[in-house]
Amino acid sequence: xxxxxxxTLLSFSVLITVHSQAKKEIYQFSKDIDSKIEKDSVKWxxxxxxxxxxxxxxxxxxxxxxxxxxxxxxxxxxEDSLYLTKxxxxxxxxxxxNRSKKEKVIILNEAHNNARHRVFTTSLLxxxxxxxxxFLGLEALSDSLVNKRKFPVLESGYYTKESQFGNLIDTALKxxxxxxxxxxxxxxxxxxxxxxxxxxxxxxxxxxxNPDGKFLIHCGYDHIIEGTPSIKxxxxxxxxxxxxxxxxxxxxxxxxRYSERGDPKLNQPYIQITNVAYPAILxxxxxxxxxxxxxxxxxxxxxxxxxxxxxxxxRPDWLDLSGNRKNYTIPNSKxxxxxxxxxxxxxxxxxxxxxxxxxxxxLDNSKKGNLILTPGNYKIIVKNKDYKITNEFLLAxxx
Numbered sequence: 244x245x246x247x248x249x250x251t252l253l254s255f256s257v258l259i260t261v262h263s264q265a266k267k268e269i270y271q272f273s274k275d276i277d278s279k280i281e282k283d284s285v286k287w288x289x290x291x292x293x294x295x296x297x298x299x300x301x302x303x304x305x306x307x308x309x310x311x312x313x314x315x316x317x318x319x320x321x322e323d324s325l326y327l328t329k330x331x332x333x334x335x336x337x338x339x340x341n342r343s344k345k346e347k348v349i350i351l352n353e354a355h356n357n358a359r360h361r362v363f364t365t366s367l368l369x370x371x372x373x374x375x376x377x378f379l380g381l382e383a384l385s386d387s388l389v390n391k392r393k394f395p396v397l398e399s400g401y402y403t404k405e406s407q408f409g410n411l412i413d414t415a416l417k418x419x420x421x422x423x424x425x426x427x428x429x430x431x432x433x434x435x436x437x438x439x440x441x442x443x444x445x446x447x448x449x450x451x452x453n454p455d456g457k458f459l460i461h462c463g464y465d466h467i468i469e470g471t472p473s474i475k476x477x478x479x480x481x482x483x484x485x486x487x488x489x490x491x492x493x494x495x496x497x498x499x500r501y502s503e504r505g506d507p508k509l510n511q512p513y514i515q516i517t518n519v520a521y522p523a524i525l526x527x528x529x530x531x532x533x534x535x536x537x538x539x540x541x542x543x544x545x546x547x548x549x550x551x552x553x554x555x556x557x558r559p560d561w562l563d564l565s566g567n568r569k570n571y572t573i574p575n576s577k578x579x580x581x582x583x584x585x586x587x588x589x590x591x592x593x594x595x596x597x598x599x600x601x602x603x604x605x606l607d608n609s610k611k612g613n614l615i616l617t618p619g620n621y622k623i624i625v626k627n628k629d630y631k632i633t634n635e636f637l638l639a640x641x642x
Contacts, residue, residue, distance in 0.1 A: 268630050269397060269404050270586060270602050271299050280308070293356035298405045300602040302552070302559050305356045307505030314504070319512040323536050330525035330533050332517050335547045336363075338524045338532075339496065340370035343457075348450070348493040349376075350460040350482055352467040355383075358407040359549060360498045362561055363522055364461050365411045372418050376457040379415045380446055382466065383408065384424030390416065394589065396596040400424070407562075409598030410617070411461070413589070423449060425460075435477050442466065443484035450489055460493070467495050470542025482543075495543040500535065502549045510551075517548045524548070556613040558603075563615055569640050573605070573612040573623075579634055580627040581607045587614050587621045587638070599624075618642040 268275075276299060280292040289311040296305035319327075343349060349371070353360035368379075386399035395403050395412045402408055415422055425445035427433060433441065442462075450458060465472050466481040479487065482495050501511050517523055524545050525533035532545035553560040556570060563570070573585055586599040593599075600621065605612040614623075618640045625634040 269298060270584060270599065271295060272582060272584060272628060273299065273301055273304065273604055276301075276304075290356075294402070297356045297358055299604070300406060301604070302358060303505065305358075305505075306503065309354075309356045310505040310509060314506075314509050316508050317511050319516075320536075326537050327513065327516060327525075327533075329527045331527075332519050332523035332548070333526050335522040335524045336366055336370070338526070338545075339367055340374065342494060343371050343374045343376065346457070346494045348458045348460065348485070348491050349496065350462060350467050350485075350493045351496045352462050352464055352498055354499045354502065355402050355463055357499075357502060358405060359502065359552070359559070359561055361405070361407040361411045361461075362564060363498065363547070363549070364459075365407070365414050366564060367459070368411075368415055368418055368420065371457075371459055372420065374457075376459050377420060378449060378453065378456050378458045379420045379422045380425050380449065380458060380460040381412070381422065382424070382426050382442070382460075382462040384412070384422065385426065385428050386424065389422055394592055394595075395598050397598070398596065399598075404598060406599050406601050410600055413598075413600075414617075420459075425449070435474055439466065439477050439479065439481045439484050442481040443488050446481075446485055447488045450491070464499060465541075467497060467543055468541045469493075469495055469544075471540045473541070495545075497534070497543045497546040498549070501546055503551050507551075513548055514551065517550075519548075520550055522547050522549050556611065558613055558615055562601075564617075568615050568617050569642075571614045571616060571638065571640060573603075573614065575608055577623070577634055577636060578605060578608070578612075578625060581605065582628055583612075583633070584626040584630070585612055585614065586624045586626070587616055588624065590620045590622060590637075593622050593624060616640045 276292060276295045280288055289308050293305045293309035296308055351364055383400045383402040386395060389395055389399060393416050395409050397404055403412065412422055425442050427441040446460060462481065468480040469482045472480040482493055486492055501513050503514065504510050524547060534543050534545050562568065583605045585603050585605060587601045588597055588599050600616055601614045603612050603614060621638045623636050623638050624632055627633050
């Protein structure tokens, strides 16, 4: 719980600090991120370092670096072990899509350093759209032109620069969602309490202006809590405030607590006990969803238990979006210098400051670089260790 305190307290201050900074090299070699972390002296250096790794496509390094913020090894009590025996796992995607038929507002959270959470939200989009959802609210988005432009750009937000966040937005727009941000980036020195209220008020405006609409909200960490938040000065988190303002009881889904950590010793025991190959929601014999330990006062409606990542061609297995994305192995002939950074952009987006659909680092010619891409046309950009473009070529990924 101490870690969630840290993540929530620091994420907004970091976000505000970097929100207006001049453009730097966004997608970096791992050695350069290592060097930056080593030289940095700010108290949140592991948080920003984990985010830099996430943006660069280094999933495991992002988790490992985040763990350096400090954490304790979780222990399952005897009471919680007995409580868990009442539940069985169901496929989380199928459960949520089916449940969405009777919901008006669904809220999922993410850890800002964990791209897997964005991929899971992406996996829900078509099913939710088919069930009437038309609006996607994103805490991290600060781009009023994204629906007109039809793709996110580097200035769309801080966390949205990460490829899987860009893919989430791109997929939503292609399906037909209206995408909006709801964070207040304009009011200076917002208290934590006022921030939660502002977020809820901004979402409520969209709901009031679209009374027949159904809304999916993707937020960070503790903003999803309907009960008592970890930070008592908030009094209520965004989800609780939204109910207070609109009278709507959102369906809240936590992704953070039961996701793998960089150090396996820090994984919640529930992951190993559940032991399934798919993201799961636990359901008891009365149809109630598991939402945490018995004494949990934070209150969300359910928690997703994500399985331990398996790797194929050195890439996380969940990147392929259940087979909807394809693997492309980059020929060594395309790489003129090592190490190389390879970025895959949707056509016309590289020239317009778009977000790459995938990014990989290739250290030497003994390594095979594998991009994981949705079928379509791409411009592939190859950079050397000095971030100079050494090659570019077009790629058509077939279904």
